[in-house]
Amino acid sequence: MAQVQHTPLPATSRLWSKVLPGDFIDGYAVKSALSPREAANIGLTMPGWADALLNLRNRIVKPLGLKTETADSGEGAIFPVEYEGQDELILGTDDRHLNFRICIRQEAGHIHMATWVHRNNALGRAYLMIVKPFHVLIVRDAMRRIARAA
Template sequence: MVQVHKRPLPAQSRLWSHVTQGDFIDGYAVESALSPRDAAKIGLSIPGWADALLALRNRIVTPFGLKTEVSEAGEHAIFPVEYEGADELIIGTNDTHLNFRICIRQEAGHIHMATWVHRNNALGYAYLMLVKPFHVLIVRDAMRRIAQVR
């Protein structure tokens, strides 16, 4: 059985430069020799049940003016690349309610995945509170899928 460990992102990660007091940051790790890019391709391919949640989210947040358009690249990419190196990939975007980044890092035979969120206003606080339980399910599922690739 695949073990997903709740573990802080390694201190060497570039993502730590974003983190300020009061921000949300989580971290998970699994044994894997994958590169960050290959792990991202597997982990961020959204399964049907998570895709349905995302579609529901988009219908709910449209009246609030939050980003809902999704494309593979450019201004409307859901996960635009902020940084890519041999050992780390950082993706994410800024929105009116919050800024987020996802970091996927390869270190010592493990893939680490962390999500950082900086809430910009009350809507950002409410939004994170509502989506956090789903976020944990989605990330743990992503990490299990990454660990299963040999």
């Protein structure tokens, strides 16, 4: 199985235009010839355990007024498309507590996946601190599934 590499998102990504000092951005890559859309279809299809975590998250944050939509597309999409090109797909949304984007980029025979988070307030900072360990597990699992499909 291909190894998941913790590596910065390539500098050619459109996502970098959003990144401000102090923002969270991570990056992972695997060898793959998949298109960004193909990789997203595989990587963003949550396994049962990740779906359960997302459902728990939604029940906890709903009273705080945070977004909990889980539709696949449209206004209620959990990952609405911001940009889609041949080599890059950027998904995400803005909320009161934080703004986030997921970037999936094909470059030099690798699929890169990065998550950018801009925390808007103390709730956003606390939220990211709590979900970050789960985020890493989910992204690494997504990248392994993308690598297996390649």
